[in-house]
Amino acid sequence: MKQNEKMLTRALLLLLSALLSFGCLFSCDRPPVEQTPDPVPDDGTQTEPPQDEPPVQEPPEDEPEVDMTYYFENTISHEVLCNYLSRAVTISLEGSFVPNSRNSSHVRKFILNTGAKYICRAATCWSPGPEDYDTYGGQRAFIASVHERDPEVVFEACVFECISGKVNEIPIPAWVFEAFDLPVEERNFSFEAMCYSDGSFKDQWGPGTAVPDITKQETRLFFYYRACQYILLGYEGLHMGQVHLIGRDDKNWENWTELLTKIREFAYDRARRGFVFINAHTHGLVGSDGMLLFDFHMYPSRPMADGSQEPHFPTEDDPQHATFQAGHSDSIYGKSKGGMTYSGWECDSLPYLVELDNYGDDTASLHVPKPNDMRTWGMDEITWYANQPDWYRAEFLEYAYDWVMNEAEGEGFFAMPGQRVARLYDEDGNITQWQYYAYDPKNHKDGCGDEAVIKEIWASDEK
Numbered sequence: 001m002k003q004n005e006k007m008l009t010r011a012l013l014l015l016l017s018a019l020l021s022f023g024c025l026f027s028c029d030r031p032p033v034e035q036t037p038d039p040v041p042d043d044g045t046q047t048e049p050p051q052d053e054p055p056v057q058e059p060p061e062d063e064p065e066v067d068m069t070y071y072f073e074n075t076i077s078h079e080v081l082c083n084y085l086s087r088a089v090t091i092s093l094e095g096s097f098v099p100n101s102r103n104s105s106h107v108r109k110f111i112l113n114t115g116a117k118y119i120c121r122a123a124t125c126w127s128p129g130p131e132d133y134d135t136y137g138g139q140r141a142f143i144a145s146v147h148e149r150d151p152e153v154v155f156e157a158c159v160f161e162c163i164s165g166k167v168n169e170i171p172i173p174a175w176v177f178e179a180f181d182l183p184v185e186e187r188n189f190s191f192e193a194m195c196y197s198d199g200s201f202k203d204q205w206g207p208g209t210a211v212p213d214i215t216k217q218e219t220r221l222f223f224y225y226r227a228c229q230y231i232l233l234g235y236e237g238l239h240m241g242q243v244h245l246i247g248r249d250d251k252n253w254e255n256w257t258e259l260l261t262k263i264r265e266f267a268y269d270r271a272r273r274g275f276v277f278i279n280a281h282t283h284g285l286v287g288s289d290g291m292l293l294f295d296f297h298m299y300p301s302r303p304m305a306d307g308s309q310e311p312h313f314p315t316e317d318d319p320q321h322a323t324f325q326a327g328h329s330d331s332i333y334g335k336s337k338g339g340m341t342y343s344g345w346e347c348d349s350l351p352y353l354v355e356l357d358n359y360g361d362d363t364a365s366l367h368v369p370k371p372n373d374m375r376t377w378g379m380d381e382i383t384w385y386a387n388q389p390d391w392y393r394a395e396f397l398e399y400a401y402d403w404v405m406n407e408a409e410g411e412g413f414f415a416m417p418g419q420r421v422a423r424l425y426d427e428d429g430n431i432t433q434w435q436y437y438a439y440d441p442k443n444h445k446d447g448c449g450d451e452a453v454i455k456e457i458w459a460s461d462e463k
Helices: 002-025 078-085 102-114 130-149 165-169 174-179 217-233 251-270 381-386 390-407 450-462
Strands: 088-091 118-123 154-158 237-239 277-279 297-300 352-355 412-414 416-425 431-437
Touching: 088 102, 102 130, 102 416, 102 450, 118 237, 130 165, 130 217, 154 217, 174 217, 217 237, 217 251, 251 277, 381 416, 381 431, 390 412, 390 450, 416 450
Parallel strands: 088 118, 088 416, 118 154, 154 237, 237 277, 297 352, 352 412
Antiparallel strands: 416 431
């Protein structure tokens, strides 16, 4: 046995020696070999090189250049960030996580066909509970299926301002305690431990719900857990919702700073490209460390109803007109805070993204133009948009994409609508559909055809 071991050891040493010798031939640090020209006979004829001369080593071919348009790793440049925001689309994907869902194929086709790169609100669990685990496999599989065709696409998940008693059923993993240097306990998250002590925002979103308080350690543990779970599923973007509401009592934003720093550290080690885009509904916050808390800002677009029109139901010949205006309502235009980013570059105004948001309609003012109201013609933004005729939606998308970019001098971007909760009304005020779909109607029975318009706007922007 010992003899066999000696023979094996010797064979391995010989093999290692041979490999090292072979590697030396290709070492970039070895000195250049002086080349001596072959002797030329007096009669002018060239002699053949010796047959035993080793072949000349060809220099290695240059590696292909990497397309830097959407390249990032650990940090992101200002240019690449803006490239992603210019190809942003809102697609709420919850129904697509069911294995073999027909909707998942529509979404995948839309992304690949239009060239979308940043998928806003892909995971939109409003009130999280243990049932979320049932969708994890579908989420991971769907994201992977898109990345097989386009690995540059970023999917965003949401960590919202809503909790309920369902959190009491979710066990806290040991790694969450360890990230905060806390003793590991065997227990579940606590709903009461996340709520404001003075009872503020209890039942805010319905009976048994609340807005969590970021100054409570339990909230930070829970938000960290959710954010890291999404990162492990393949998400590279996180929308943190109404940070001012959650952080009402957060002095100097110390607790938000602690939480987001830990999430970034986790992403550095575990995210697909060592980085996660973090944003929220805000005009901008500077953390307790003096850095901008977010990588970009996100806000509702706030389309303003045309007050010169009379109240009316939208028709093919008479849509409900709306435009954007800096200073309207609480819009972000001209207000995005600048400073130093975590990626290491400074700006006077952080790039931002606006969306057609959903937050409910004022049915008493349905189809009534109120220019000073945050609702457009009595509806939330995406519902107003979804109820307009095809030609006006196409016209508005082109207008919105250009207006936001021009208003912000290339620092602001309009997220295209892809799929989102919206209410489509008939003339009697009845709801006929609860979702807006931009998809090609030949492929999706409820698709409105905006997919082709979005693709054309983005293609024209590249010319």
